[in-house]
Amino acid sequence: MPIAEDADTVLKFPILIGDIGGTNARFAILIDSYAEPKQFPIVQTADFATIDEAIQASILDRTSIIPRSAVLAVAGPIDGDEIALTNCDWVVRPKAMAAALGLEDIVLLNDFEAQALAVIALGEEHMVKIGGGEVEPNAGRIVLGPGTGLGVAGLVHACHTWIPVPGEGGHVDMGPRTARDLEVYPHLEPIEGRISAEQLLCGRGLVNLYGAVAAADGKQAQLATPAEITAAALDKSDPVAEEALSMFVVGLGRLAGDLALVFMSRGGVYLTGGIAQKIVPALKEPAFRAAFEDKAPHSELLGQIPVFVITHPLAALTGLAAYARTPARFGVEIDSRHWHIQ
Template sequence: MSSGQKGRYALVADIGGTNARFALVAPGQLQPEQQITLAVDDFGTIDSAIRAYLEQVGIGEGEAPCEACLAIACPTSRDRISMTNNGWVFSRSELQHALGLVQLQVINDYAAQAYAAPHLKPDELFRVGGGEALTGHPIALVGPGTGLGVGGLIFDRDGQVALVTEGGHVDFAPTTELEIDILRYLLRYHEHVSVERLLSGMGLTNLHKALCDIRGVAGGPLTPAQISAKALEMGDSTCLETLQIFCAMLGSVAGNTALTLGAQGGVFITGGIVPRMLDLFAASQFRARFEAKGRFRDYMAAIPTQVVIAEQPGLLGASAALYRHAF
């Protein structure tokens, strides 16, 4: 922790297209406090949102944070940050100066998910299958939500380093006859069928459309929420099969990611879709497909897979990123 922050809270944030979540982190601590969620559309700039948050929690000018870490859903490698799904555009250096910060980190929101993973408590995780994590080995993350996030976390002598990838856009590789038919259906409409075309919110809709076509079932375009509700609450057979295939495909992709990263530290399933169907997910083919890697079956069986069910892992990850050399 830098001397400039001595005795003061640090600011952390997890900012998406709709909501901006803010919290404070006490000196020497990791867990965020005083969490407040603000609507992005209520503020013209990120600066005004941060100042509104500090005012709400009673932080005056003389007590303002000297350090901050902002996890943002967009590329963060350049000084100028332009958020993908909202109108906020800002300069990292200008924001740091305007807020009087000694240190400002701006990281991708999926990097925050990666930094959070080692610090999640047992009741913030839902375990599926066996295996035991090997300390100090890479961790993999696969997150179906609006899109499909894929990343990891590696460890070196200086601390932890997040791997932010575009792994959601790799080619979809079918492993069953039905999945081959699903790929053929999607190739009618897309030159490139990525795994995100199937393992995401739009992926559920694409899967359902494909199954209706293959099965000769009349089923109008359904939203992801409608598919889940009809499957879990009404027992609709096509919607239920959609979720089951989704879980099986996710197992294959999570297993591929684990092999690619050598993720013997464990695989974490993030995003908003899977936590809404935990019972079905646990009973699905996810884990069987995760382990079904031929000669590497035993290698895969030793890797634990867990669903992240924590409410605000992004804030925890931003805190861990800010102080990753200290924990």
């Protein structure tokens, strides 16, 4: 079964859609362009050796629906016929997957392309606004998501369509700004000698911050997981956790503001993922907006840009479903990311 390089991009239903992150994978099946996605239980990536095994055991063995196509969003750069995920051991091999699972077409997107598409697909009822002015309807947007890692994507409007712009913006440098930062940063765990945004602004980043704050004050870290630290910070039962979450929020505000300037995102900045949803009370505190807007000489500009937390639990699947139904509506370049079985 050869792979056609110039395959038609109209996908045949039913379509399997999937959002595969470092820790969790979420799947659904679209029966047709009108039906709501049929959802399945969340898959833990650590429970399966391969993505093909996970799809077979968790999806195909539990339904009589046989997908003919798949649109999958993966956490990692897509290059060639073997795509290694950034924060888990799965490797996506589309040709082998198509043969094993009986698929005619597979399209791979970056996971934050899917999050960017969700910004267009979701309504305001699935968002919490964190300050700023009104959205300019066709202006650029930024999507930023701390989770297992730190995902970043842009979204631009051109030629009457929305075009997601994936990237690896979560790996930009972060540095200290305040006197307290200078006390804490030497205790942070670096990656190959530097502190990237992802070393601070994701689940393990929060643990990294917590340990560094404790070490800076000569204290023993008492908590071990992002969930424990977040809970203790929000209920104010652990001062070290409170400060760690505060530094996390400020760092997220700084990075979000930087990216808003890069993209001139008058259409808004959108925070997505489980961590952002859990820390909405902390994001509503003045420190986040202050850090976001502290960009002289453009503080006034940043003050007008709204920030939203996306609260939909399956936002990326919503974005994938919108794309899968009508790919031609979106400016997604898939020439090297579409495998078609003839």
